[in-house]
Amino acid sequence: MMLTVFNIAWGYDLGDEYAHITTNISPDVDGESVDFFFTGSLAAIVDPASGSVLLEVS
Template identity: 60%
Template sequence: MVHIEHKDKNIIDIFQSRDGVETKVELKNGKQISIWNIAWGYDIGDEFAHITTNISPNIDNATIDFFFTNEIIKILSDEE
């Protein structure tokens, strides 16, 4: 079995450490989203995780978005 190195551990760590705190992200397509929590996983052979936002728990008035971590160009927090 071939071991695939996940290249996004630091990104997942950031989201986990900020669980429940708004984190703003800019994606390669120019979309900016607010993330309060994530559900993530890797498909077989993937180096980058797929992320679904704001579903566990559901956040009132927050969008639910789906993307891969390699689509992120910038992670912002309200402290910046």
């Protein structure tokens, strides 16, 4: 699944191995979904403007 991310809020709860991320929540972005996930579920971070892979998790 690919997400479009304009901003993030992140943190750890007690006992979490991975940080949780909430996207597009502050400030609110009209027409974009708010998503919640853990960093342990990331496969890659890609710059949509250039297509450059900024991070790839193996």
